Amino acid sequence: xxxxxxxxxxxxxxxxxxxxxxxxxxxxxxxxxxxxxxxxxxxxxxxxxxxxxxxxxxxxxxxxxxxxxxxxxxxxxxxxxxxxxxxxxxxxxxxxxxxxxxxxxxxxxxxxxxxxxxxxxxxxxxxxxxxxxxxxxxxxxxxxxxxxxxxxxxxxxxxxxxxxxxxxxxxxxxxxxxxxxxxxxxxxxxxxxxxxxxxxxxxxxxxxxxxxxxxxxxxxxxxxxxxxxxxxxxxxxxxxxxxxxxxxxxxxxxxxxxxxxxxxxxxxxxxxxxxxxxxxxxxxxxxxxxxxxxxxxxxxxxxxxxxxxxxxxxxxxxx
Amino acid sequence: xxxxxxxxxxxxxxxxxxxxxxxxxxxxxxxxxxxxxxxxxxxxxxxxxxxxxxxxxxxxxxxxxxxxxxxxxxxxxxxxxxxxxxxxxxxxxxxxxxxxxxxxxxxxxxxxxxxxxxxxxxxxxxxxxxxxxxxxxxxxxxxxxxxxxxxxxxxxxxxxxxxxxxxxxxxxxxxxxxxxxxxxxxxxxxxxxxxxxxxxxxxxxxxxxxxxxxxxxxxxxxxxxxxxxxxxxxxxxxxxxxxxxxxxxxxxxxxxxxxxxxxxxxxxxxxxxxxxxxxxxxxxxxxxxxxxxxxxxxxxxxxxxxxxxxxxxxxxxxxxxxxxxxxxxxxxxxxxxxxxxxxxxxxx
Numbered sequence: 001x002x003x004x005x006x007x008x009x010x011x012x013x014x015x016x017x018x019x020x021x022x023x024x025x026x027x028x029x030x031x032x033x034x035x036x037x038x039x040x041x042x043x044x045x046x047x048x049x050x051x052x053x054x055x056x057x058x059x060x061x062x063x064x065x066x067x068x069x070x071x072x073x074x075x076x077x078x079x080x081x082x083x084x085x086x087x088x089x090x091x092x093x094x095x096x097x098x099x100x101x102x103x104x105x106x107x108x109x110x111x112x113x114x115x116x117x118x119x120x121x122x123x124x125x126x127x128x129x130x131x132x133x134x135x136x137x138x139x140x141x142x143x144x145x146x147x148x149x150x151x152x153x154x155x156x157x158x159x160x161x162x163x164x165x166x167x168x169x170x171x172x173x174x175x176x177x178x179x180x181x182x183x184x185x186x187x188x189x190x191x192x193x194x195x196x197x198x199x200x201x202x203x204x205x206x207x208x209x210x211x212x213x214x215x216x217x218x219x220x221x222x223x224x225x226x227x228x229x230x231x232x233x234x235x236x237x238x239x240x241x242x243x244x245x246x247x248x249x250x251x252x253x254x255x256x257x258x259x260x261x262x263x264x265x266x267x268x269x270x271x272x273x274x275x276x277x278x279x280x281x282x283x284x285x286x287x288x289x290x291x292x293x294x295x296x297x298x299x300x301x302x303x304x305x306x307x308x309x310x311x312x313x314x315x316x317x318x319x
Numbered sequence: 320x321x322x323x324x325x326x327x328x329x330x331x332x333x334x335x336x337x338x339x340x341x342x343x344x345x346x347x348x349x350x351x352x353x354x355x356x357x358x359x360x361x362x363x364x365x366x367x368x369x370x371x372x373x374x375x376x377x378x379x380x381x382x383x384x385x386x387x388x389x390x391x392x393x394x395x396x397x398x399x400x401x402x403x404x405x406x407x408x409x410x411x412x413x414x415x416x417x418x419x420x421x422x423x424x425x426x427x428x429x430x431x432x433x434x435x436x437x438x439x440x441x442x443x444x445x446x447x448x449x450x451x452x453x454x455x456x457x458x459x460x461x462x463x464x465x466x467x468x469x470x471x472x473x474x475x476x477x478x479x480x481x482x483x484x485x486x487x488x489x490x491x492x493x494x495x496x497x498x499x500x501x502x503x504x505x506x507x508x509x510x511x512x513x514x515x516x517x518x519x520x521x522x523x524x525x526x527x528x529x530x531x532x533x534x535x536x537x538x539x540x541x542x543x544x545x546x547x548x549x550x551x552x553x554x555x556x557x558x559x560x561x562x563x564x565x566x567x568x569x570x571x572x573x574x575x576x577x578x579x580x581x582x583x584x585x586x587x588x589x590x591x592x593x594x595x596x597x598x599x600x601x602x603x604x605x606x607x608x609x610x611x612x613x614x615x616x617x618x619x620x621x622x623x624x625x626x627x628x629x630x631x632x633x634x635x636x637x638x639x640x641x642x643x644x645x646x647x648x649x650x651x652x653x654x655x656x657x658x659x660x661x662x663x664x665x666x667x
Contacts, residue, residue: 039398039460085645095648098396098456102595103644110637111344117632118348234586238460245457283472290461297453306454 006274013270015158018262020220022161024240025254026168027212034205035185035309039101040086041213042237043108047082048075048214049221050112053125053228060129067130068222079214080207087206094313113230124229132222157219165255181205185307188314198314242293261289325657329650330600337643350631362624363617371505376616381514382569383594384612385521386562388603393558394538399459400566401591402466403437407567408574409470410436412581415487422490429491430571437567438560445559449552471583483582493576510572522605599647
């Protein structure tokens with residue numbers, strides 16, 4: 001296998017596996033930059049994934065090729081609504097945010113399986129009829145090198161993931177809304193004295209994380225798994241969480257980390273074709289994201305610092 | 320006195336609320352919730368075989384609950400019980416299959432080895448927290464996945480059958496035939512007595528020893544602990560290490576008592592996460608944990624019984640358990656509500 005062949009195999013696979021992680025990690029960034037720990041990302045992905053599959057199976061005949069796109073939107077809405085439970089518990093009722101996240105992950109797994117069993121009488125759905133298909137841009141794909149690696153055999157959802165990351169970066173770091181959101185996550189009391197509504201801001205941030213987490217799950221089922229069962233989402237939400245931390249709570253950092261972890265995942269799949277990679281036991285590729293995150297948090301590879309008010313419920317008037 | 324009553328009423332309210340919302344879920348989805356809960360109660364209370372299964376299910380839950388609670392009381396959040404459980408399991412299976420010892424030594428040594436493996440898995444986030452102030456929640460989550468992959472890797476590379484380890488030797492088995500005979504040949508095993516033993520040990524350690532007092536002080540107020548001359552860093556490491564050891568114990572009891580071997584796993588067993596649920600519902604008290612573990616075990620076994628699955632999917636009960644944890648998370652709201660009711664009652 002020549003070097004070019006390797007690039008042609010790895011780069012599309014890398015974008016393919018990274019896209020769901022990018023969306024979900026960005027969701028994590030919004031929630032955590034506003035000061036709310038969100039380990040419910042895993043559960044939000046489940047809700048999004050399950051919703052998208054059910055929508056796709058039910059309406060494939062009605063909407064034809066538009067089905068997966070509509071499925072994404074519906075998944076975003078439902079996961080957004082589900083995330084409000086996290087907001088209710090951790091913002092309004094000042095619950096321990098980690099406990100609330102754990103509870104929602106449990107509920108999401110059980111609820112999605114419950115719905116799948118109720119609708120289809122089995123623990124696994126059928127394969128969706130109209131998934132996203134690979135695209136090639138007519139002229140650009142003829143460009144040497146670039147054409148074959150990034151303009152051919154890609155999914156629109158991967159490109160959109162990059163775009164969403166850039167938008168998230170602009171929103172979070174270049175707009176008044178982003179500034180307020182970050183202020184709430186660093187020093188809520190100070191933000192409140194500047195007239196920022198801490199509660200409302202955190203609700204919005206969690207809602208955004210729910211929408212993006214749901215989108216991540218929906219993209220996963222519409223491109224990678226193509227069905228939903230209890231093992232469909234098993235850890236991707238936590239890898240996204242890891243990407244968020246490794247990316248230092250920065251949208252572009254999170255995107256970069258998600259791409260990096262996607263690379264590790266795709267090497268686990270296509271690596272067996274590549275000399276030099278296939279000698280590495282799959283085990284190392286599988287534990288790579290997790291080990292890297294621990295090292296990043298420990299300061300071995302550039303220290304990751306969490307927002308200062310992360311995990312602390314806001315009580316008005318308390319310093 | 321009043322706060323003690325509320326302390327007991329909060330978990331009871333959370334369970335009742337969980338069951339009510341579970342009923343709503345069944346109602347909305349077109350299942351007969353009255354028949355469902357009746358079947359659930361029936362299979363829990365009217366069946367000796369299920370009783371044995373409940374005890375078996377509760378065994379690791381008790382230990383995992385103790386593990387999470389131990390860290391909680393010391394002010395730490397151990398979401399890593401699942402990973403420590405896996406490391407305990409694999410260590411126990413290794414010791415139970417490859418070392419030949421008389422039974423009298425084999426079982427205790429195997430449990431010790433499993434607890435050491437779990438302890439090591441808890442020590443890592445402990446030392447990172449104590450020395451580098453790395454938050455234990457994220458590290459333990461990551462350690463869970465590393466444990467899962469590590470166990471799979473070890474089984475794949477060292478077990479003869481590749482996807483499954485050999486069976487543990489008879490000398491290391493926790494099987495107790497007389498218990499099985501009592502419960503219609505259920506999968507109950509002697510591990511439950513070890514779990515009971517550790518409930519007492521943890522209670523004694525936490526409530527009656529100086530060291531336990533120090534750990535609790537660190538959990539309540541780190542600054543106060545420091546001024547009282549208690550080594551906060553040292554105790555953080557101890558707390559997570561001991562917590563890991565207890566989760567490793569859960570792994571040993573479940574794996575050796577249950578199947579007697581391990582297979583390659585695509586996902587988590589869930590025992591560690593259930594341990595979190597047990598600790599929360601049991602208010603981190605050993606006695607409360609005992610009750611909570613049996614409650615969740617009963618719900619889980621009842622919901623997988625044939626009679627229940629005829630009426631509604633098993634997952635209803637998993638939803639209920641998730642809801643109970645959710646309500647425990649917002650217990651402050653329930654507390655306010657209960658206090659209002661109680662004070663209104665006493666005025667009259």
